[in-house]
Amino acid sequence: MTKIAPDSNDEREATDLSRREAVKRFGVAALGVAGGLDGAGVVSPDLRTSLARPPPSRRKRPLVDRVAANPTEIPGPIRRSKPRNHRLRLTTREVRAEIEAGFTFDYMPYNEQVPGPLIRVRQGDRIHLTFENPSESRWPHNVDFHAVYGPGGGSVATTANPGQEKHLAFRTVYPGAFIYHCAVPRLDYHISSGMFGMILVEPPEGLPEVDREFYLGQHEVYTRPSSGEEPHLRFDHERMQREDPAYVLLNGEHRALTPENRGAIQVRTGETARIFFVNGGPNLTSSFHPIGNVWTRVWRDGALASSPERYVQTVSVPPGSCTVAEMEFPVPGQVKLVDHALTRVSRKGMLGLVDVQGEATEDIFEPEPGAP
Amino acid sequence: MTKIAPDSNDEREATDLSRREAVKRFGVAALGVAGGLDGAGVVSPDLRTSLARPPPSRRKRPLVDRVAANPTEIPGPIRRSKPRNHRLRLTTREVRAEIEAGFTFDYMPYNEQVPGPLIRVRQGDRIHLTFENPSESRWPHNVDFHAVYGPGGGSVATTANPGQEKHLAFRTVYPGAFIYHCAVPRLDYHISSGMFGMILVEPPEGLPEVDREFYLGQHEVYTRPSSGEEPHLRFDHERMQREDPAYVLLNGEHRALTPENRGAIQVRTGETARIFFVNGGPNLTSSFHPIGNVWTRVWRDGALASSPERYVQTVSVPPGSCTVAEMEFPVPGQVKLVDHALTRVSRKGMLGLVDVQGEATEDIFEPEPGAP
Amino acid sequence: MTKIAPDSNDEREATDLSRREAVKRFGVAALGVAGGLDGAGVVSPDLRTSLARPPPSRRKRPLVDRVAANPTEIPGPIRRSKPRNHRLRLTTREVRAEIEAGFTFDYMPYNEQVPGPLIRVRQGDRIHLTFENPSESRWPHNVDFHAVYGPGGGSVATTANPGQEKHLAFRTVYPGAFIYHCAVPRLDYHISSGMFGMILVEPPEGLPEVDREFYLGQHEVYTRPSSGEEPHLRFDHERMQREDPAYVLLNGEHRALTPENRGAIQVRTGETARIFFVNGGPNLTSSFHPIGNVWTRVWRDGALASSPERYVQTVSVPPGSCTVAEMEFPVPGQVKLVDHALTRVSRKGMLGLVDVQGEATEDIFEPEPGAP
Numbered sequence A, B, C: 001m002t003k004i005a006p007d008s009n010d011e012r013e014a015t016d017l018s019r020r021e022a023v024k025r026f027g028v029a030a031l032g033v034a035g036g037l038d039g040a041g042v043v044s045p046d047l048r049t050s051l052a053r054p055p056p057s058r059r060k061r062p063l064v065d066r067v068a069a070n071p072t073e074i075p076g077p078i079r080r081s082k083p084r085n086h087r088l089r090l091t092t093r094e095v096r097a098e099i100e101a102g103f104t105f106d107y108m109p110y111n112e113q114v115p116g117p118l119i120r121v122r123q124g125d126r127i128h129l130t131f132e133n134p135s136e137s138r139w140p141h142n143v144d145f146h147a148v149y150g151p152g153g154g155s156v157a158t159t160a161n162p163g164q165e166k167h168l169a170f171r172t173v174y175p176g177a178f179i180y181h182c183a184v185p186r187l188d189y190h191i192s193s194g195m196f197g198m199i200l201v202e203p204p205e206g207l208p209e210v211d212r213e214f215y216l217g218q219h220e221v222y223t224r225p226s227s228g229e230e231p232h233l234r235f236d237h238e239r240m241q242r243e244d245p246a247y248v249l250l251n252g253e254h255r256a257l258t259p260e261n262r263g264a265i266q267v268r269t270g271e272t273a274r275i276f277f278v279n280g281g282p283n284l285t286s287s288f289h290p291i292g293n294v295w296t297r298v299w300r301d302g303a304l305a306s307s308p309e310r311y312v313q314t315v316s317v318p319p320g321s322c323t324v325a326e327m328e329f330p331v332p333g334q335v336k337l338v339d340h341a342l343t344r345v346s347r348k349g350m351l352g353l354v355d356v357q358g359e360a361t362e363d364i365f366e367p368e369p370g371a372p
Helices: A010-026 A028-037 A045-050 A151-158 A187-192 A237-241 B010-026 B028-037 B045-050 B151-158 B187-192 B237-241 B343-348 C010-026 C028-037 C045-050 C151-158 C187-192 C237-241
Strands: A085-091 A095-100 A103-107 A116-122 A126-133 A164-171 A176-181 A196-202 A212-221 A223-225 A232-235 A247-250 A265-268 A272-281 A286-291 A295-299 A309-312 A315-317 A321-328 A333-339 A352-357 B085-091 B095-100 B103-107 B116-122 B126-133 B164-171 B176-181 B196-202 B212-221 B223-225 B232-235 B247-250 B265-268 B272-281 B286-291 B295-299 B309-312 B315-317 B321-328 B333-339 B352-357 C085-091 C095-100 C103-107 C116-122 C126-133 C164-171 C176-181 C196-202 C212-221 C223-225 C232-235 C247-250 C265-268 C272-281 C286-291 C295-299 C309-312 C315-317 C321-328 C333-339 C352-357
Touching: A085 A116, A095 A247, A126 A151, A151 A164, A151 B286, A151 B333, A176 A187, A176 A272, A176 A321, A187 A212, A187 A237, A187 A272, A187 B343, A196 A212, A196 A272, A237 B343, A272 A286, A286 A321, A286 C151, A315 A321, A333 C151, B085 B116, B095 B247, B126 B151, B151 B164, B151 C286, B151 C333, B176 B187, B176 B272, B176 B321, B187 B212, B187 B237, B187 B272, B196 B212, B196 B272, B247 B343, B272 B286, B286 B321, B315 B321, B333 B343, C085 C116, C095 C247, C126 C151, C151 C164, C176 C187, C176 C272, C176 C321, C187 C212, C187 C237, C187 C272, C196 C212, C196 C272, C272 C286, C286 C321, C315 C321
Parallel strands: A085 A126, A103 A232, A116 A196, A212 A272, A265 A352, B085 B126, B103 B232, B116 B196, B212 B272, B265 B352, C085 C126, C103 C232, C116 C196, C212 C272, C265 C352
Antiparallel strands: A095 A103, A126 A164, A176 A196, A212 A247, A223 A232, A272 A321, A286 A315, A286 A333, A295 A309, A295 A321, A333 A352, B095 B103, B126 B164, B176 B196, B212 B247, B223 B232, B272 B321, B286 B315, B286 B333, B295 B309, B295 B321, B333 B352, C095 C103, C126 C164, C176 C196, C212 C247, C223 C232, C272 C321, C286 C315, C286 C333, C295 C309, C295 C321, C333 C352
16 A cells, blocks of 8 residues: 555546447437436436546545455354344445556455455344545445345445445344445446445354355456556456456455465365355356365355255356355365356456365375276 | 338348358358358248248338336236136237337337236136237247247247238146247347247246236347437347347336336335246346345246245346246335346446335334434 | 368467457556466466477377267166266367368367266266377366366366376265366366266166156357368357357257257157256356246256256256256157257257157147137
8 A cells, every 4th residue: 555546537438438339329420319328327316416526636546455355354153142233334445456466456345355344244133334435535435235125225325425424224134145335326337346245144043053164256357458558457348338357356356365366265174164255246147166076055146044055066146146155175185266157267367276185085086096 | 109110121231240240250261151040940941931021112110109018017816726718819010119218229029018918827727829910010920938838839830921810729737937939030139129028827826915016027139320310229130149238128128117217116115016027138147136125035937836035135037037026115215126237237228116105114224323 | 080180270379369368458568477368277387387288290180070969878877776886988089070061160079079978877986087188189188077076176187188098086975967077277268179078976866767868068169260261160269258159059069959960859748858958168158948848847057966946947057067957748849959048049059959759739739729
């Protein structure tokens, strides 16, 4: 967090994109009419005009060392038998960070991490949220929780211009693992910039015991090179329009959870683990698979009130949804967590490693048995 | 329905596309062989030659005011304890209508609405269908019901040239919510032009009671501007080939179910509602989500004989499938129905509103609780 | 298998692609850094350097008549009450074959068929695999089984340079229908070239009895024309990057399972059938549907330990997953097996036919009942 990055001027780009797409869709004669197209409508139109753009002088993005969330930073399981109240604070900060060695990107994470902090509560709990959008921000932001009954899942009440702080109180009525994400008008751009996380609402009876829990988030990023010599990637609204990302990421950075970067996840043979997985999208469905392993139990879409499915190789996770999946580790070695749309793995960065330490169990897996 | 639109000449476009795609796939040397590629094969080849193109003089498309189906136009729940016979009439009419304020598109809906009428029967009922393709049509059409055992789901028997009327009788053997759609050789083009709807086959025991039911259909449209000054969008077969639509729509028009257009859906707090949702595609999977709400019960793929899942945030609905999903409304305000592939919402028109009227329930949702 | 095809030089193409994508993503200034991007990482980096490219003299691809797997070639159901040991041999062979009448493509199938042989074992069985990569191959290959607990699902232990043979022994711990596929660094290219199949692990109690079983595999192929006059399609890495295939295929060839090509699947009215379906991808989710029929029971993702869903019209099958689906045939005529993303059917080859012979049952389906 040492340097100040110059304005990358995404607003102008977005307007240009709007115009280019309008030409593609409507032709030149229609341009006048098409002017109102730009990502409108998830908050009300009057809100849009009131959310004035901050003056240029504020537009600076600090450079930070890391945005990848630590997959082991998870509040502990809930053992209460009664609801309680919580205070929760989420802050957005627009920062510049390396998306891949040598190349920076402008993120908008919650609490400076992608995915944002895992919020863990119990069905029936009441949460008092403070949402802060610092004055250094260029954009208005907010939070839409899929765990919340109410307008915009809370996004209308929490929409904050730069320099504002908003409050919201809500009770969690139903259990499950749910995404939260920014939902201002150009929400796809904000989410693709890392603005999503998970709120886990445990059912009254809690979750089955496991030895380890991990927290992972997938999302895709639409980029194009800067015009100059700078090793900085700008947001590409046209690629987003085609749902054709440059990056598909686990925890916000290219191959973040590997030894070369933030390190692999560590487990031991014989342990059980649960993965809390959120797919921010904004657009792609994930085909989430553990290479060299299987989901012993999986709650599709994070729907903890439904029965889990057993021994599922690959679970489809739509954008704006979650999965809760458990694993066992009878065999040592690496497990690789991927989106099985494999071009996203081999060419776009979607890879996380689990390093399984322990004794070989040759009855189950024997790598060099010799010729038969 | 006052003006006559000129021929937009899609047939020539389709042939050109075929040739362009052939060049891309095979190179120039191969063009002779590749001539047979154009969208062949869901009906038999001999049928294709018999389905001659109508003479140019017939090619006029009347302009209509609305194609969006009214989401509340649904036959009532079935309370019978025995099967019965039905007579059903579906008519296709090729019409021109505004897909978005100021821009027209050539639709091919069933009974002039998108999605086509919701057909509601009981498992074991027998339906006698009359399918009419008026002489004003440019194309042959038919109906493939996913609720039907038999060749093409009925599409072979109902294929009608312009000016023809066909009949089909069938019994519904299994329960569920099923799509019906046109299935002539270039069926993706016909469906993208709005030619799909739902047939609901209730199980003998009926469906759980709810206060309201709504009927919604998603589909995507591939367009490009007209060559001239006209504010008319032509069908773009190349974009369809890349599965890259200009529009993703709910009930056939850009943001149809919003106050600015056909109006929002109306409910009151405390009510329960069921949504019958059909995804016409032709190509995209929908990640169907209610912003600020949750699916309390959802029958994935409309499979009413399976157990519903509970408290699902986002349900994946493949093209050519359905979902039946229930909601509760403990909190007043707007619920937004979206495909959570959010670029389709912010930039392509996929949005419907539910206006929930009633008393605030601050225990569940309190928008301005003040600082903690 | 009579002619020798010349080197199609995919390696150079891949390098060029890498460079082109790097320019797109990073801009010219970044090219030096971007050199390491090419499809890295599913095996360890040191393995990659040891897998040297074979000398040019070895690069010849024999022309074969057929790669489409016979859908009826399936080992019989398992009736044992105890585990047993198996010996299994998989051989890869890089071959050239017609992907469509008049156009060839370079495949890399297991045992010369797409999908590779259906391996059928029982939960608890132990398999001794010999994997052979013949000296004629251009590439290293291996096998990743989703049924295997262990590094890379066996792919690390089986990675074989051309001319090598590797061994692996494993026990099947959990039941289900699982994909196996090549998992060398550019695994998406290998899978798109046909390198995938199914391993079926029956639960101890076996599967419900049916009259017929069929084996089908979907995958998509990314091609572009050869530069010369040759009717040969080269692999297109850029189209793969955009997940924009030229072909989507059932059993490896354009409309393989139709009377014009390898023949339709044959059943009789009154019979029951089970389909073992594997989606190789590498990238697309399939929306698998039987036109004119329904999946009476479907085990989503091939998860045989979960309860099957009933009467599902269209089942979503992610890339790198499977489905097990049963059908009944009360009505004679054709059933068409498709991916209901219909542009893949009408324009990319994804179609298989089931020819149902038997007496008409007009109570269920009556094609010409006359006017009402």
